[in-house]
Amino acid sequence: MSDTGLPSGWEIRMSKSRGIPYYFCGSSQESCWEPPAGTDSDKLKAHMAANYSESIAPNAPQAQKIRAAHLLVKHAESRRPSSWREQEITRSKEEALQILGNHEQRIRSGDVSLADLAKSESDCSSARKGGDLGWFGRGDMQKEFEDAAFALKVGEMSSIVETASGYHLIERLG
Structure with missing residues (x-):
């Protein structure tokens, strides 16, 4: 075990799209947002x-990147109808x-x-962080989600937003 506390072969990398750390195993090529077993x-x-703690903040001006949290509820027609909460999501869109x-x-x-x-x-793995998705810019998220998030003022919450992933409530954090 290294000084990071990760099992042998695992390392911490930074996500280029999200600007947050993730975990990567070189031998298996496995990557995950959650710390490995x-x-x-x-x-x-x-x-x-x-x-x-400092590197998670964006290096770009605030106008280019925002920070948001969300609560996602998936349904059987979601692009990936499973989550950390349920292996197979069978609920209807309604x-x-x-x-x-x-x-x-x-x-x-x-x-x-x-x-x-x-x-x-939330049916998103961001649930462990209270739905916090970190900092992201235009083109990083699904268009409907991005449009709603960028339209919010800091501290404001959206109405329900539908994407291919399911239904979201979005709160702008930064």
């Missing part, structure tokens, strides 16, 4: 804090829309934040 989480946390509509009401009423709800209810 066998990671010493305390060592990894210390390593990330010491080496990556059911997904109703679920996200209920989440939207809870967030807008102040009952819960998008970040807190995303941790347990």
Whole structure:
């Protein structure tokens, strides 16, 4: 095990499209956003804090990149109808829309934040980070998502946005 806390053969790389770190195994060519099995989480946390906390911020002006979080609810017609929560998502588009509509009401009423709800209810792997997708620019996300995110003011949340991935609520963070 290295000083990063990752298992042998694994390393940390930076995503060119998202500007955030990910994990890569040279021997298997496997990559993932989540730390691989066998990671010493305390060592990894210390390593990330010491080496990556500043590099996650964008190097481009704010007008070119924004930061957003989202809560995604997939359905059977989503481009990849599976998630960390469910191996096979079978709900209809209507059911997904109703679920996200209920989440939207809870967030807008102040009952819960998008970040807190995303941790347990989002079908995206960003759920572990409260839905935070990091910094991204034009062309990095699906067009419908990008258009909605760039139209928001910092701190503002979108209405429900449909993409090929499913239904989203988007909150602009930066």
